[in-house]
Amino acid sequence: MSDATARLGLPFIQPGQAQKELYHNEALALLDAAVHAAVESRGDDVPPASPSAGQSWIVGAAPTGEWSGRAHDLATWTSGGWRFLAPVEGMRIWRRDTGVFAFWTGTAWRDGELTGNAVVIEGKTVVGLQQAAISDPAAGAVVDDEARAAIAAILAALRAHGLIAT
Structure with a gap:
C-alpha cells in the first residue's frame, strides 16, 4: 500500500499509525481545495499578504517565498497555512478574476477554452x-x-x- 492516492496525492491512513486525525484532516483540506475548485487568479508568483481561509490561487511559473518550488500548483490558504495540490491532466478550475475556467493540459494552464465535438442545446446540435x-x-x-x-x-x-x- 502506498502512502498517498495515485491522482491527487492525498495521504492515506496507515495501519497502526499514530495521530491518524492529522493525515485524515490533511486529506480533507486538500479535497476541500480540489473539489469544485475556484481561484482568485492565476499566474501570481508572490503569495498574497493577507489571504483568507479557503482562498486559492494557481501559482505562476517562477514562484517565490512560501510558494517557492510550487510552480503551477493550486495553493490554498487554510487555518494551518498553505496547502498545495499539483494539477492533474484535465483539471478545471474556475477563475474568479476573469470569469472563465482554467484547464490543465498536463504541461500548461489554458484559460477560457472549451473543447468538444459539438455544442448541444436542449438535445439539439447547434454547432x-x-x-x-x-x-x-x-x-x-x-x-x-x-x-x-x-x-x-x-x-x-x-x-x-x-x-x-x-
Whole structure:
C-alpha cells in the first residue's frame, strides 16, 4: 500500500499509525481545495499578504517565498497555512478574476477554452465539427452586387468564428 492516492496525492491512513486525525484532516483540506475548485487568479508568483481561509490561487511559473518550488500548483490558504495540490491532466478550475475556467493540459494552464465535438442545446446540435470551405461567389449570368456582398460578409463571419474553413 502506498502512502498517498495515485491522482491527487492525498495521504492515506496507515495501519497502526499514530495521530491518524492529522493525515485524515490533511486529506480533507486538500479535497476541500480540489473539489469544485475556484481561484482568485492565476499566474501570481508572490503569495498574497493577507489571504483568507479557503482562498486559492494557481501559482505562476517562477514562484517565490512560501510558494517557492510550487510552480503551477493550486495553493490554498487554510487555518494551518498553505496547502498545495499539483494539477492533474484535465483539471478545471474556475477563475474568479476573469470569469472563465482554467484547464490543465498536463504541461500548461489554458484559460477560457472549451473543447468538444459539438455544442448541444436542449438535445439539439447547434454547432458541430468544422465543415469544408464554401466557395466565394463568382461572376454569373446575372450579377446582384448587394446579394454577393451579403453572402461574402456571411462567409467572412463564419470563417472568423471558425465555423467553416477558409
